[in-house]
Amino acid sequence: MNQTTHRRIVVVGAGIVGASIAYHLSGKGAQVTLIEAGEIASGVTASSFAWITAAHAGADPIAQLRGMAIEAYRRLETELPDLQIRWTGALSYNESAEYPASATLLSSAEVLAREPNLKNPPPCALFLAEEGALEAVQATHALIVGAQALGAQLLTQTRVTAFKTCNADVTGVETTAGTFDADLVVLAAGTGTRQLTQMLNVSLPIEASPAIVIHYQTQPGLVKGIISGPDMEIRQSADGTLLAAEDYLGEASGNSPTDIARQTAEAIRKELHGVSFIAPQTVAVGLRPMPADGIPVVGYLPGGGGVYVCAMHPGVTLAAIVGRLASEELLDRQSSAALQPCRPERFFQNSGTVTNNAALTR
Secondary structure (H helix, E strand, O other): OOHHHHOEEEEEOOOHHHHHHHHHHHHOOOEEEEEOOOOOOOOHHHHOOOEEOOOEOOOOOOHHHHHOHHHHHHHHHHHOHHHOOEOOOEEEOOOOOEOOOOOEEEEHHHHHHHOOOEOOOOOEEEEEOOOEEOOHHHHHHHHHHHHHHOOOEEEOOOOEEEEEEEOOEEEEEEEOOEEEEOOEEEEOOHHHHHHHHHOOOOOOOEEEEEEEEEEEEEOOOOOOOEEEOOOOEEEEOOOOOEEEEEEOOOOOOOOOHHHHHHHHHHHHHHHEOOOOOEEEEEEEEEEEEEEOOOOOEEEEOOOOOOEEEEEOOOHHHHHHHHHHHHHHHHHHOOOOHHHHHHOHHHHOOOOOOOOOOHHHOO
16 A cells, blocks of 8 residues: 555644545545644634635636536535535626636526526526535535544644644644644644744735625525525525625624625515515624635645645635645645645745745655
C-alpha cells in the first residue's frame, strides 16, 4: 500500500468544507482527525442558502472550478445518499449574473409552467435544470458520518491554541484537548482561518462578509425550485420551510435583520399566489469568509511546510469539488489546474515571503 495512505492529517473546521475534505482524505486512506472549536456546522454553514450553482456575476477567474462543482456533487451523492440534494433546477431573472451555456431561456408562459404561483412572471427567464440545493447542516453531518465510517476521528468543542513546529515545518497542533501530531494540517475554519494563520506569522486577507438567510414557516408547495429575481431569492425545503437569502445592511432601524425578514415576507406575499401565512422561524447573519480579491484561497501556506488552507465563498457550492481536488493534491501529488487561481501565495508575491511548494513533491 502506498505510504501516503497512512499520512496523519488534522483538518481544522467542521463546516461543510472541512467535512468534505475530511471525507475525501479518509476515502484515500489518510488518518484524519477533524477538529472543531464549536459544534458541527456551527459557523457560516448553518446560515447558508445552500444553492449549488455555476452562475456568477462578472468575470470569473475560477470558472473551471465552478464548472466542476455540480458534477462533483452528483458523484458524491452516489456515495452518500444521506446528502439528500434536491435537484429542482433554478429559475433566474437577475440581470447582474452571467449564466452557463446550459441555461435555457424561458418565455413568460414557460416560467409559469415551472412556477405557477408567481404573480408577476418576468417576460423571460433563464432556467438551469442541473442546479439544486441541500440542507447544509444535515449534509455536513452526512459527510462527517461518512468520514468516520472510513476511520476519521472527530473532536468538537476543541480549539486550536498553537501549532507544533520543527524548523519551518508544522508537525501538529496544540488544542484545548491536547496535542495532535500530524504530517499535514488543513485549515478550513471559515473566517477563523485568518486568526489561525496569524499564529504562524502569516496574515491572509480574509474578511467576514455578512449575509442574511431567513427560514420561514409557511404552507408547502409554494415554489417548486429555486427562484432568483430582483425582489426575492427563495427556495423551499422538503419539509415546507421557505428559505430566503438577503443582503446584510446593518443593524440600524429599518435595515436590521429582523426588519429585512419582515420586508422580505411582504415581498414574497406580493410575488406569490397562495401565501396564507408566513412567519420567520430563524433570521441568521452568516459571516462568509471572503478573500480580499473574492477568489477562494486553496493551497499550501507560504513560508514553512505542512499547512494547507481552504477558505472560500461560495463554500457550499465548491465544497464537494474542492474536497476532492484538495485530497488529490495532498495525497496523490496531483496539482490541480482548476485550483491554480486560488493559491495563497498570490498575496505574498511582492512581499518577500518565501513560498514553499515542497510538500507537493515530498
